[in-house]
Structures are given as C-alpha cells and as structure tokens.
Amino acid sequence: xxxxxxxxxxxxxxxxxxxKKSDSVSDVYVCPGNPGCASVATCVKPPITTxxxxxxxxxxxxxxxxxxxxxxxxxxxxxDAFEANGLLVFGPSRAAAQxxxxxxxxxxFMERAGIPTARFVSTDDVGEARKxxxxxxxxxxxxxxxLAAGKGVxxxxxxxxxxxxxxxxxxxxxxxxxxxxxxxxxxxxxxxxSFIGLSDGERVLPLEPSQDHKTIYANDQGxxxxxMGAYSDSRILGAAQRDFVMREVMERTIAQMKAEGMPFKxxxxxxxxxxxxxxxxLEFNVRLGDPETQALLHRMDCDLGALLMxxxxxxxxxxxxxxxxxxxxxxxxxxxxxxxxxxxxxxxEGIGEAEARGATVFHAGTKMxxxxxxxxxxxxxxxxxxxxxxxxxIANAYRASDEIRFDGMQVRRDIGAKxxxxx
Ligand code: AMP
Ligand code: GLY
Numbered sequence: 001x002x003x004x005x006x007x008x009x010x011x012x013x014x015x016x017x018x019x020k021k022s023d024s025v026s027d028v029y030v031c032p033g034n035p036g037c038a039s040v041a042t043c044v045k046p047p048i049t050t051x052x053x054x055x056x057x058x059x060x061x062x063x064x065x066x067x068x069x070x071x072x073x074x075x076x077x078x079x080d081a082f083e084a085n086g087l088l089v090f091g092p093s094r095a096a097a098q099x100x101x102x103x104x105x106x107x108x109f110m111e112r113a114g115i116p117t118a119r120f121v122s123t124d125d126v127g128e129a130r131k132x133x134x135x136x137x138x139x140x141x142x143x144x145x146x147l148a149a150g151k152g153v154x155x156x157x158x159x160x161x162x163x164x165x166x167x168x169x170x171x172x173x174x175x176x177x178x179x180x181x182x183x184x185x186x187x188x189x190x191x192x193x194s195f196i197g198l199s200d201g202e203r204v205l206p207l208e209p210s211q212d213h214k215t216i217y218a219n220d221q222g223x224x225x226x227x228m229g230a231y232s233d234s235r236i237l238g239a240a241q242r243d244f245v246m247r248e249v250m251e252r253t254i255a256q257m258k259a260e261g262m263p264f265k266x267x268x269x270x271x272x273x274x275x276x277x278x279x280x281x282l283e284f285n286v287r288l289g290d291p292e293t294q295a296l297l298h299r300m301d302c303d304l305g306a307l308l309m310x311x312x313x314x315x316x317x318x319x320x321x322x323x324x325x326x327x328x329x330x331x332x333x334x335x336x337x338x339x340x341x342x343x344x345x346x347x348x349e350g351i352g353e354a355e356a357r358g359a360t361v362f363h364a365g366t367k368m369x370x371x372x373x374x375x376x377x378x379x380x381x382x383x384x385x386x387x388x389x390x391x392x393x394i395a396n397a398y399r400a401s402d403e404i405r406f407d408g409m410q411v412r413r414d415i416g417a418k419x420x421x422x423x
Pocket of ligand 2: 212226227285288289290291292
C-alpha cells in the first residue's frame with residue numbers, strides 16, 4: 001500500500017523511515033517532507049498549505065492511508081476533511097484534538113474523567129487571574145490556553161513573575177492570541193515521562209515510555225525548546241506505574257472521549273510527572289512527540305504500516321506491535337540562536353560518517369541550497385542510536401553526533417543522563 005505522511009520535521013522523517021521498512025508498504029510520500037525524508041520517500045510540495053492542499057496531495061499520490069504528524073492540521077480539522085472525502089486517515093478529529101488545542105478543554109476534561117492532574121483555575125480576566133494567585137504557592141505554573149509551539153508554559157518563581165507573565169499572556173505579547181485565556185496551576189515535582197498510546201477510538205495500545213529534554217542547556221538550564229533530545233527505555237515506568245497509567249489515564253481518556261461523542265483515534269501523548277502522589281498528567285498532545293518519536297521508532301520492531309492501517313480502520317491489533325528491548329537515544333543538533341532567533345544557511349557536514357557509526361540521522365531543519373545541505377530551522381538533526389544498555393546507547397549516539405559539524409551547532413551533552421540516575 002501507499003502511505004502519505006503529513007509534516008516535515010524529525011518526527012515525520014522517522015515515520016517515513018519506519019514505514020519504508022514495513023512489508024505492507026510499497027511507497028511512502030511525505031508532504032512537504034525535507035531532504036532526509038527524500039532518502040526514504042517521495043516528498044511532495046502541497047499546492048497550497050491548507051487542508052485543501054493536503055487533500056489534493058492525497059488524491060494525486062493515490063495514498064491508501066494518510067498519517068498526520070503535527071498538531072496544527074489536526075486542530076484545524078484535517079482528519080474530518082479527509083473522512084468527509086472518503087479518505088482513510090490516522091489521527092484525531094478536530095473535536096478530539098481539543099485535548100491539545102485547548103489547555104482549558106483538556107484540564108476540564110481530566111476533571112470530568114477523574115484523571116490525575118495538577119489543581120488548576122482557568123480565566124480570561126487579568127483581575128480575576130491576580131485574585132486566583134492568592135490561592136497558590138510558588139512556584140506556580142501559567143499556561144496559555146491555545147497552541148504556542150512549546151512556548152506557552154511559564155513556571156513562575158514568585159508573585160512578581162506570575163503577574164508579569166499574566167500580563168504578557170493577556171496582552172498577546174508572549175504568545176499572541178493563544179494567551180487570551182490561561183490556566184493557572186499547581187507546580188508538581190518528580191521525574192517526567194512521555195507515554196504515548198495508539199488508539200482506534202475504542203481500545204488503546206501502549207507504546208514504550210520515553211523522556212524528552214526540554215531546556216536548551218544541560219542540567220535543565222536555560223529556556224525551553226521543542227526538545228533537545230530524548231531516550232526510550234522500558235524501565236522509565238515500573239510495571240505498577242505502567243498499569244496505573246494505562247488504566248487511569250489512557251483507557252479512561254479513550255472511554256470518556258467516546259462517551260462524550262468525540263472518539264479519539266490516533267496517537268494520544270500524555271506528558272506525565274511521577275509525583276509522590278502517583279503519576280499525574282501535565283498535558284495531553286494528540287500526536288507523536290518530537291523528538292521522542294525518533295527514539296521510539298528506532299526501537300520499533302514491527303510493520304508500522306499494517307499497525308496504523310488496522311487502527312485507522314477501527315481495530316488496533318496488539319499482536320502487530322513490537323519493540324526491541326534495547327534502549328535508544330536521540331541527540332538533537334540545534335542551530336545557532338535556537339530557541340531564540342535562529343540563523344539558517346550553515347553548511348552541514350559529516351552525516352555519512354555518523355551513519356557509518358551505525359546511527360540513523362533524522363532531518364528536522366535542513367534544506368538543499370545550491371547542491372549543499374544547510375541548516376533551515378531551529379532543530380536541525382536528530383542523531384539516533386541504540387545500545388544493549390542505556391549507557392551504551394548514549395555513548396553510541398554521541399560518538400555518531402560528534403562526527404557532524406555546522407557553524408553555531410548546539411548540543412546538550414546530557415541526553416539520557418536522567419535515565420542513568422533513575423536506576
Ligand atoms: P508543555 O509545553 O505543555 O509540554 O510543558 C512544558 C514543560 O513545563 C513540561 O514538560 C514540564 O516540565 C513543565 N510543566 C508543565 N506543567 C507543570 C506543572 N504543573 N508542574 C511542574 N512543571 C510543569
Ligand atoms: N517533545 C514534546 C512534544 O512533542 O510536544
């Protein structure tokens with residue numbers, strides 16, 4: 001069968017790479033893709049970057065199945081449009097995508113469903129927001145309601161910072177219209193984990209756990225990014241924690257969404273904090289995480305095409321899902337200036353050498369310019385490797401990433417170290 005992937009980052013390169021290895025898949029298309037995707041798939045530029053554009057690419061390529069990578073088109077209703085046109089697609093509807101599109105929707109949903117999450121208040125009024133702060137201690141977390149490309153969450157150390165943040169949210173200075181409404185919530189402490197389930201709207205299968213590294217500098221210093229690296233290791237959650245998360249978060253969410261008339265079909269990502277009170281949900285995403293996907297799909301040991309096709313048709317099949325036990329690590333190489341103003345156009349060298357060391361190098365922000373591969377975005381590459389132990393996987397990933405060079409390259413040197421501390 002032919003599969004179309006929508007998106008053009010590291011996550012989509014990893015999806016295309018794993019789909020290309022699937023026995024059930026003959027051709028992979030990525031729209032718009034990137035130079036990395038082009039080595040395993042056919043990249044197709046959409047005639048227009050709207051849902052209509054994606055529809056026309058799906059028709060033109062004759063795709064039997066479309067898999068949606070990023071949240072934007074999901075929240076805009078790309079799945080509804082595909083289904084209305086009789087095209088098979090894997091991802092949540094616009095209604096179900098509110099779990100990521102609106103933090104207020106998501107928090108209220110968790111409250112209704114009895115899913116463990118931080119205590120919160122939501123408001124769109126600055127006076128009320130100030131009053132609400134009286135009921136919280138510090139640090140306190142302020143979150144923009146809408147999509148903000150990873151910049152919508154601010155951990156405020158004291159009241160002055162909270163007030164400045166609220167003002168920035170309501171005036172639009174911080175994240176534009178996404179900050180017109182906010183969630184103010186209790187600060188939780190513990191180890192973080194990313195847990196992703198694959199659902200057909202009724203049942204949900206667990207993928208392996210992983211962990212992202214959000215800040216630009218090692219030891220969680222500096223501003224947040226889209227993610228500077230991730231590792232996947234089955235031990236991130238113990239058996240009891242895994243059962244708890246499946247029962248109290250994943251299955252509960254899928255059942256409640258169905259009961260409320262907006263069944264969730266797609267990848268359901270829970271950002272978790274392992275608190276002293278047990279695992280709690282920090283946020284839901286309605287798609288695969290980036291860069292978690294690069295690490296996860298590196299470990300995957302099954303026909304992803306067949307798995308997603310069955311799920312899209314409404315029947316997830318547990319027997320189609322398998323992972324290798326070996327942990328994996330994805331080290332992100334970021335451009336000069338990231339996560340602030342990014343410089344582009346720096347020539348990239350050494351990918352072949354990194355691959356000769358056994359790594360898979362996923363492209364995120366690259367483009368071809370006069371025959372040379374150059375940087376074109378904040379996160380440039382995701383160098384991904386596995387190992388018999390997590391320690392080995394880390395060493396393998398860094399040995400490979402050390403082969404790659406471009407001016408201004410930024411690398412966090414502690415990807416996976418949190419895992420080594422866990423055990
Ligand atoms: P997000 O952009 O929604 O993924 O959130 C970014 C990060 O903010 C999360 O990965 C956590 O590290 C942190 N965070 C979000 N909510 C809380 C909370 N209630 N307590 C502590 N940290 C939080
Ligand atoms: N890595 C976090 C995310 O994809 O939102």
